[in-house]
Amino acid sequence: MTIMPIPYNDIGREKLYEMIDIFYGYVGNDERINHLFPEDLTETAYKQKLFQTQFLGGPNLYMEEYGHPMLKARHNPFRITPKAKDAWLENMDKAMDDVGLDGDLRTFIMKRYEMTANHMVNTIEE
Numbered sequence: 001m002t003i004m005p006i007p008y009n010d011i012g013r014e015k016l017y018e019m020i021d022i023f024y025g026y027v028g029n030d031e032r033i034n035h036l037f038p039e040d041l042t043e044t045a046y047k048q049k050l051f052q053t054q055f056l057g058g059p060n061l062y063m064e065e066y067g068h069p070m071l072k073a074r075h076n077p078f079r080i081t082p083k084a085k086d087a088w089l090e091n092m093d094k095a096m097d098d099v100g101l102d103g104d105l106r107t108f109i110m111k112r113y114e115m116t117a118n119h120m121v122n123t124i125e126e
Contacts, residue, residue, distance in 0.1 A: 007112075008058030010105050016056070020048050023095035032087035036078050055116075056109065072119065079123045089117050 008016065024041045028034055037044055050062040051069055062069055092113055096106055 005105075005108060006057035007105060007109050008053060008056040011056065011101065011109075013053070013058070015099050015101070016052055017049050019092075019095045019099045019101065020045055020052060022098045023092050024048070026091035026094055027088075030087050030091060033084050033091070036080070036084060055112070071116065075120045076122055080120050081123045081125045082121055083125055085117045085121050089113060 011019075024037075024045045027037060028041055047062070047066070050065060054060050054062045054069075089110075093110065096102075096110070101109070
């Protein structure tokens with residue numbers, strides 16, 4: 001039997017939340033993607049913290065407050081291109097560097113992010 005890792009337990013709340021705050025600092029300054037987000041990223045970062053906690057195996061905080069994440073449906077109103085997906089992943093990669101996330105844990109989390117980000121693409125660039 002294979003035991004699935006619980007990334008949330010390994011990364012911890014404090015480091016995860018710090019990573020998300022750093023990530024949104026990058027997003028706010030990235031013209032490839034910042035147009036998809038509100039100018040004030042406070043609420044967006046808060047929701048992302050709840051979602052990432054749940055997504056990485058922690059308590060179901062997002063679901064308790066907002067219901068099922070329905071990622072595809074929630075993202076469909078936005079024009080998410082392969083370029084925007086790449087920007088999201090690159091900014092998250094930099095944030096992971098900044099908090100010192102490395103090794104197998106980082107690889108595992110990044111693979112999950114990549115699968116999810118690919119699923120969110122809904123517009124092919126012209």
